[in-house]
Amino acid sequence: MAVTFDLFGTLVDVEYPSDPAEIVARELESRGVAVPDDWHVAYGERHVDAPAGAEVPLPAHVAHALDSRGVEAADNVVRHAVVAAFDPDVTRRDGAREAVRDVSDRGPVGLLSNCAVPELVPKTLIRAGLRGEFDAVTTSIGCGWRKPHPKAFEAAAEALGVAPASLVHVGDDPETDGGVKDVGSRFVDVTETPLDELAANLEAEP
Numbered sequence: 001m002a003v004t005f006d007l008f009g010t011l012v013d014v015e016y017p018s019d020p021a022e023i024v025a026r027e028l029e030s031r032g033v034a035v036p037d038d039w040h041v042a043y044g045e046r047h048v049d050a051p052a053g054a055e056v057p058l059p060a061h062v063a064h065a066l067d068s069r070g071v072e073a074a075d076n077v078v079r080h081a082v083v084a085a086f087d088p089d090v091t092r093r094d095g096a097r098e099a100v101r102d103v104s105d106r107g108p109v110g111l112l113s114n115c116a117v118p119e120l121v122p123k124t125l126i127r128a129g130l131r132g133e134f135d136a137v138t139t140s141i142g143c144g145w146r147k148p149h150p151k152a153f154e155a156a157a158e159a160l161g162v163a164p165a166s167l168v169h170v171g172d173d174p175e176t177d178g179g180v181k182d183v184g185s186r187f188v189d190v191t192e193t194p195l196d197e198l199a200a201n202l203e204a205e206p
Contacts, residue, residue: 001106001107001166001167001168001202002107002108002109002110002157002160002162002166002167002168003103003106003107003108003109003110003167003168003169003170003202004109004110004111004112004138004153004156004157004160004167004168004169004170004180005099005100005109005110005111005112005134005169005170005171006111006112006113006147006169006170006171006172006173006176006177007111007113007115007121007124007125008113008114008115008124009171009172009173010093010096010170010171010172010177010190011092011093011096011099011100011128011130011195012090012091012092012093012096012124012128012130013090013091013093014088014089014090014091014124015088015089016088017085017086020043020085020086021039021040021043021044022040023085023086024043024062024081024082024085025039025043026085027080027081027082027084027085028062028066028073028077028078028081030081031077031080031081032077033066033071033073033077033078033081034071035066035071036066036069036070036071038069039065039069042065042066042068042069043062043065045065045068047061047064047065047067047068048060048061048064052149053145053146053148053149053151053152054144054145054146054149055114055116055140055141055143055144055145055146056116057116057117057118057141058082058086058116058117058118059075059078059079059082059118061116062078062081062082063075063078066078079118082117082118083117083118083119083120086117086120087123088124090124090127090128091128092128092129092130093195094195094196095194095195095196096128096130096195097129097130097133098195098196099170099195099196099198099199100130100133100134101133102198102199103198103199103202106202107162108135108136108160108161108162109133109134109135109160110134110135110136110137110138110156110159110160111125111134111136111137111138112138112139112147112152112153112156112169113137113138113139113140114139114140114146114147114152114176115139115140115141116140116141117141118141121137121139122137125137135160136156136159136160137159138152138155138156138159140152143155143156146176147171147176147177147179147180148175148176148177148178148179148180148182149179150164150179150182150183152179153167153169153179153180153182153183153185154183156169157183164183164184164185165183165184165185166185167180167183167185167186168185168186168187168188168202169185169186169187169188170188170190170198171187171188171189171190172189172190172191174187174189177189188201188202
């Protein structure tokens with residue numbers, strides 16, 4: 001058996017921007033990019049024709065949104081603006097680190113997080129004191145697929161060197177994290193099984 005954890009809302013809490021388009025616009029303008037007047041409309045439009053379930057990195061989305069309004073910006077400028085826009089305060093949830101360490105006795109432990117922002121997951125792990133606690137870290141921006149798509153869970157299983165059906169995925173969202181059931185695996189909802197009861201819950205399973 002291998003266990004994977006969701007990150008945001010499961011192991012950590014973060015404060016998300018209430019208006020991400022506005023925050024991104026400020027960071028772009030601070031780097032000399034002329035943000036179009038209808039930026040909120042452009043930001044909300046779909047610009048990349050990706051398959052269902054595929055992750056579109058936010059810098060790519062932002063670059064295409066600017067391009068759709070005739071605004072040119074260097075890729076590294078857009079990337080730096082997006083990374084700076086999503087730089088949240090991070091709070092590790094009670095029992096998070098202990099839960100990760102407790103289940104590591106049963107087999108490999110990984111992280112599987114939906115995240116379209118470069119550098120955000122590793123930065124969050126450092127701030128939460130969780131860096132180095134996982135045998136493998138898989139993100140949607142890294143593997144190209146978002147939970148609940150089966151390929152996201154398959155990528156996490158491959159990173160841990162196990163079959164997808166041997167995963168137990170721990171998360172807070174039945175709609176996304178619960179997608180692990182589509183690869184024949186088990187989902188543990190932390191809204192029903194608190195982190196400090198996780199190890200005992202797994203022990204109770206046959």
